[in-house]
Amino acid sequence: MTRKHILTLCVVAGLVIAMTLKLTSHAPVTAQSPATPDQALAQLKDGNLRYVRGVSMHPRQDQIRRTETVKNGQHPLATVVGCSDSREPLEIIFDQGVGDLFVVRVAGNVGGTDEVASIEYGTEHLSTPIVLVLGHTKCGAVTATVQKAAVEGSIPALINQIAPAVDQARAADPKATGDALVEKAIRANVHKTMADLFQKSQIVRHLVAEGKLKVVGGVYDLDSASIEWLGEHPDQAKFLAH
Ligand SMILES: [Zn+2]
Known part of the structure; x- marks a missing residue:
């Protein structure tokens, strides 16, 4: 066997190994509808960890999956309310398909009437x-x-939904200013949307009271891609008592 033959064999063997690894890493991961809220949350956390570590599997993004979901309908594992910000692409950051x-x-990520209706569809009709x-x-x-920025068009109506969260953050820490205040207001705004959801939706209150649904919050770090998990709303029991 000549050196050329050996080299060719090595290249072919390398290609086969590379293709096998690629096929393995991209193998579709079964995403059955999770039975419990904790299982669904674990799937989200696992997917985010894969994205953070740079080992996303990009599952369920092919023709087989499209045909399957058209034929059998959608059974998503989670309803996720996120900001429109282009740097928070939800399927990508949770490595879902x-x-x-x-x-x-x-x-x-506000909780107005349309958003609450969408969440009710996701939880009641699609059973996330x-x-x-x-x-x-x-x-x-x-x-x-x-910053009380000058805004026009329909944006003031959106800002009005966020303002109570900023007021709450200011009240909780009157000394906070600048970036520190924004950070606290972002957390308060997540809690406000969760509170709005509980207050506006009897459907969601019932599902949570029955243990079929969990409502949790989080803050996504645009740079590291990691998530600060905030858990359930601290006043959830109070909301459910109404
Ligand atoms: Zn945003």
């Missing part, structure tokens, strides 16, 4: 066992509200 997330995206309200660092909508 077609039919996996029921997404509600709106600037400032988890609702995640996900704010993010450096949120422009929250920053504009904190």
Whole structure:
């Protein structure tokens, strides 16, 4: 065997190994509808960790999945409320595919009537066992509200929904200013959307009271891609008592 033959064999063997690894890493991961809220949350956390570590699997994004979800309908594992910010792409940051997330995206991840209706569709009709309200660092909508920026068109109506969260953050820490205040207001805004959801939706209150649904919050870091998990709303028991 000549040196050329050996080299060719090595290249072919290398290609086979590379293709096998690629096929393995991109193998579709079964995404059955999770039975419990905690299982759904664990799937979201696992997917985010893969994205953070740079080992995303990009599952369920092919023709087989499209056909399957058209034929059998959608059974997403979570309803996720996120900001419209282009740096918070929900399927990507949770390493999920077609039919996996029921997404509600709106600037400032607010909980107005349309958003609450969408969440009710995701939880009652599609039976997602988890609702995640996900704010993010450096949120422009929250920053504009904190800075009382001059806004036009329909934007003041959006800012008005965020303003109570900023007031709450200011009241909780009157000394906070600048970036520190924005950071606290982003967290308060996630909690406000969760509170709005509980207050506006009897459907969500019932599902949570029955243990079929969990509503949790989080703040996504635009730079590291990691999530500060905020858990359930601290006043959830009070909301459910109404
Ligand atoms: Zn934002």
